[in-house]
Amino acid sequence: MIVVKVGGSAGIDYDAVCADLAARWKAGERLILVHGGSGETNRVAEALGHPPRFVTSPSGYTSRFTDRQTLEIFEMVYCGKMNKGIVERLQRLGVNAVGLSGLDGRIFEGRHKDSVRAVENGKVKVLRGDHTGTVERVNTGLIELLLGAGYLPVLTPPASSYEGVAINVDGDRAAAALAVALRADALLLLSNVPGLLRDYPDEASLIREIPAGDVEAYLEFAQDRMKKKVLGAAEAVQGGVKRVIFGDARAGQPVTAALEGAGTVVS
């Protein structure tokens, strides 16, 4: 089983990702796709007059402050436009894909965090009314049902809180939790960069290999959102996933290239 996560940043070639996935699926590989949608969510939120608000925690992690209206815009884009766009591409390629969010069948479950600590103008503030959380449990029943019946699952945040409230969760870490729960052979985190760069944004500074026991030491090279990918990779290998690969989704055959070792390989 291979879990492929494709991000939501500018430059990602979803046609290329879907074509590559479809070919591998038809050749008999077992796959699940998890996707993001942050770039498009930012555009739609601006257009709807509710621009995105990003907050940075005291430990340096950036996240989207998700009030109820933001959550609804998030769902429109992630579960609507992005998810159905990917499912449509796969269907056109002859793959019977089914798109679901983490709320559906409670595939992704976690604790609702209503408040977030954010550094603003050098001061730490507590912001309330947040709809975020972290995936703590993956309920694989529905996914196994779908895979067993020949469907390719296409999953996206939000997740469900234990109380059944939609929560915005990080897609990379959700994909990592899924890979652990399914005992996947590999987790691919595909984005708009060649992999983890030692000296971002210099693409020539690609880190080719990271020993599995040493992933957290590489957090120092990752800025802002890349940190979550490194954290997800650490969680996946600690949970028993043999290989995590940060790969490039901008062109070519992104899944095949990553599996052949083209990005940053954590193993």
Ligand code: ADP
């Ligand atoms: P996605 O939505 O595609 O999953 P993110 O935007 O969450 O991707 O994270 C990838 C981004 O992280 C890259 O586009 C890049 O701008 C940024 N980044 C920060 N530090 C690094 C680094 N050391 N190597 C690669 N990318 C980095």
